[in-house]
Amino acid sequence: MRRLAAGVLSLAVAGILLAGCSPAPASDDSPLSAASPAPSRSTVSAGDPDLPAMPPTPAPSAVVDDAAADDAGERLRALVGDAGRPAEVALLGDSFAAGEGAGSYQPVRGVADSLCHRSADALLADAAGTPPSPPGTAILHNLACSRARMSSVTAAQAVEGHGPEGVPAQLEQLAGIRPDLVLLSIGGNDLGFAGLLQACVVDTEPCGQDPALRETTRQQLLQLQAPLTDVYRTLGAATPAPVLVLPYPRLFDAGAEDCGRLSSTELAFGLEITDALNSTIERSVQAANLPNVRYVNALEDSFAGRGACSPDPLVNTARFGPLLNAATSVPASQEVLHPTQEGYRVLTRDLLRWLEENPM
Template sequence: MRHRLLAALVAAPLLLIATPAAAAPQDTYAALGDSYAAGVAAGAYDPASGDCRRSARAYPALWAAGQHPAAFVHAACNGATTEDVRRDQLPLVPADATLVTLTIGGNDLGFADGVVACLQPFSTDGRCDRALDETERRLREDLPGRLGTLYGELRAAAPAARVVVTGYPHLLHTGTICTIGTDARRVRFNAVTDRLDELIQQQAGKQGFEFADVRPAFAGHGVCSGGSQEWITRFVLTHLQESFHPTARGQADGYLPAVTAALG
């Protein structure tokens, strides 16, 4: 992954919380995606994953630990874009995979640039608007085709797999006084996330993939919700790549229930 001022917001998916059916012994599970699927900011990183920063507390690793599939490939990587998944991660998906989870799209939109422009101290409304205008342009013009191509290639790579594609949570709590951006900027940032999730759901549906909407689980737990209620990190000055990512609790209590629901 590329080191940037902030590791791209990106963010997906899997583990069972209540009593869902256990994985069959022959199940083969592949987890793909960006930093949200890798588990950046959740800690307990696998040293062998290097800059990809794959965490044992990310939902894919938690699911695998609890369900014991016959094979588990965790290929998600910090900073990954749709093209990175196509080039570097899809070749690692076993042809006989029975389950694939994927979280991708945020980095293609330059969400990290939006975080810097809208949420860092001393930024301005004008700078934030320009950054989000560019994010919305990419969302309209670039990402639909990129997701469509990736999802089609994923279906071809794992024709028998059940595929669960996750969205992203609202990173920011609104309606409160907070030092992280203005309320108006937080509202617009979340609105862009909504449009991203809608696009992901739409494109995934064309391939017959399941969509896991994580926004309900994260409601009331974004930055500016206060203290232990926050399942998203704020600026992490010592490890900037961990800023504005789900915490370990966000992985376990936010992403996992959404994926469980998508699996039925």
């Protein structure tokens, strides 16, 4: 029975765990700084140890005020739009931009059950409606797709059910739009997040204490910075609109106890990887050095206190039962360890707050 459960879990996690995160190809180049204990967010510095660590971020209250959500569209238009027309926002990138985990997935290129999982309840759904929207409200163009890699920004993405041509490059889709704001989430699939989590769930030894795995991840992070910088430069040159590069939210709470087949040390390792990836993304934005491309340092801790292993999570849980259920369904398996509908509302709240504090 134990062997069967492990096998089912392997199916649930292998290649599809972090929703759309495809496992990285086997390589000798890839995790973080050797087998040191998992640092807090204030001490993580992915890659170059001479670079400063990211500063700690105070944990916000993960509760959405309904009144604030109701006027989100007007707030967004006031921040990035024009009083005479709706503000238009384009979502680009991977599953965290598409709205994986929130349900209410929309057809993509006529495919009703597209595994891109573009959700009507994705980030900024409180502020923007799907075209055509009523006059005076914001318009959201969701061009993101689960499993997207950096290459998906400039080239077609193979997606099951979409035929040999796949889903067109996201920049190609953006060409027909004149957005006031572009949001981008990319890089997690290129790092191979799902493969790392598979190692944590399936392997018997704690993955965070594996020196080889940590060194491989560290090398992969180093190799990500240059291509990420290229993506930001390409996108920044393709549109005059502000491009906001989003971090990945921390899916687990610091100091969380064992959760399903993930031990407390493995949860800490997951946080370390997230922090290191966000640090790499931020440095890549800085290296791109474009006035319209900015890093949003406000969403990393949006789920503090309500992570995937909490009693009231804002993340589709990683506990044993849901993982077994996900093993029988690819669409369901994609949702594991992604924000819930309420989770995206919390991210929207924090993004709007950041926009108010950092005018475009």
